[in-house]
Amino acid sequence: MSEVRVRFAPSPTGFFHIGSARTALFNWLYARHTGGKFVLRIEDTDRERNTEEALAVIFNGMRWLGLNWDEGPEVGGRHGPYFQSERSSVYLDYLEKLRGAGRVYEKDGAVYFRLEGERHTAYDAYKKCEVEKVRATPQVIEDRIRGRVERAEEQDFVLFRKNGQPVFHFVNVVDDLTMGITHVIRGEDHLSNTSKHCELFKAFGVNPPVYAHIPLILKENGPGKMSKRDQGSLIEEYQRRRFVPEAVRNYLCLLGWSPKDDREKLDINEIIQLFDLPAIKSNNARFDEKKLSFLNAAYLREMPVERFTEEAWSFLVGEGALKHEGVEIEGWGSRERRYFNQVMKLCQEKVRSIEDLPRFVAYFFTEDFRIDEKASKKVLNKGDPKARLTEIREVLKGLSALTEDILEEKVRALSEQTGAATGEYIHPTRLAVSGTNVGPSFYGLLTVLGKACVLKRLDAFLARMWG
């Protein structure tokens, strides 16, 4: 049994589409599952958008998702070059092979592939003109996901353009052939192209590789497959929004594949072990950002606190959201950094995404936070918040420093003493020091803010509401 060799062959368009990413992922998974090789090849023929930046988008995206390639740009390999733009001589050689076999001809300056079979002319309702059609033998594709698929090509097709450049179908087949690709795992949108590719492989006198056409990702709202313009369709977007790459990858695995039991959040090594071609579904899957977000939140919560803090730091610095006790980020020393770490440790279990963080933690870094009106109404319309706040203020004032244990003990004692429920203290106090009714653990919140800050905010709040 020869080694499995799969490839991902993106065209550098400047975007890394989520569908492409999943194709790359499935190829990578299959290579890792079988112990084979994962090849990255850049399909940059006839492309003006083929720039360093466009390439970087793909490389960054793949590395972000953890999809390392065994052969290709930047890592090399024995089947190079891995840029189609550098393989012209190979294409010319293979064109000669077809020419020698009498399978090509020129028309209008372009080179065509000649199908074998009886010819006739027919009106083409799609092209709205008379065309020459060929009754060629149907190509049989033993697709590993769909089973047996038969399709006959019915028109000769272009191999080289008038300008001398080879077209996709030709280079794709020649590259797969010369790079020893054994399995072609690609989107279902290529299924109809496969008959062309089979014709070419056979014209070269070799068997086509094993095909596996994976289902497409449909847009969340509205008809059709996901396109570049759809919200959430680009990997760059998830990178920018600081999604957890493991979560995005996990979610993508679940679109068209499942471990068959009821698990969904799976370690990638386990997925590698379980992954196989026939286990992939054949029907299209609709993108669901809610589920992605759910997984992202789950990954975020279980992340080591150090990594969470680091992610949060780089994002919040980028957003310009940081200041502590009036100290701008540039002036931060270890004291501020320690404060930041405490805030993040406190918030990690509550926040759903890194991008929510600026809003979620704003009041930790400014006195100028806004008081949420809804929360205010909800909290202040119960009992006698002014009295409760005044009472708790006295208790806090008497403490030398705040710790969670002492706070809890003191608030309970106060509650027992006055007969007011602990909630009657907690809710207004949270509102006073954070402006909202949602957030991290209450006692943790006060502890991290510190006594001075809490008292100051309580006074400001009392003055503002009842002063």
Added chain:
RNA sequence: GUCCCCUUCGUCUAGCCCGGCCCAGGACACCAGGUUUUCAUCCUGGCGACAGGGGUUCGAAUCCCCUAGGGGACGCCA
């Protein structure tokens, strides 16, 4: 228009190949309760699907046929 693929809760899916254990299981979302100091955590419960019609069979989500719907391809784009 032609050709190809697909069709289980709103969504992702298990079950389908090898018919009975399925008046169809899980997850997200939604709704209702509960826990916790709030909540976007957690727990419990609810809502909710075999596209339709014909066969085959003692028996069909599972096999066959038709219809409908969805998706894709039909480029000197990839």
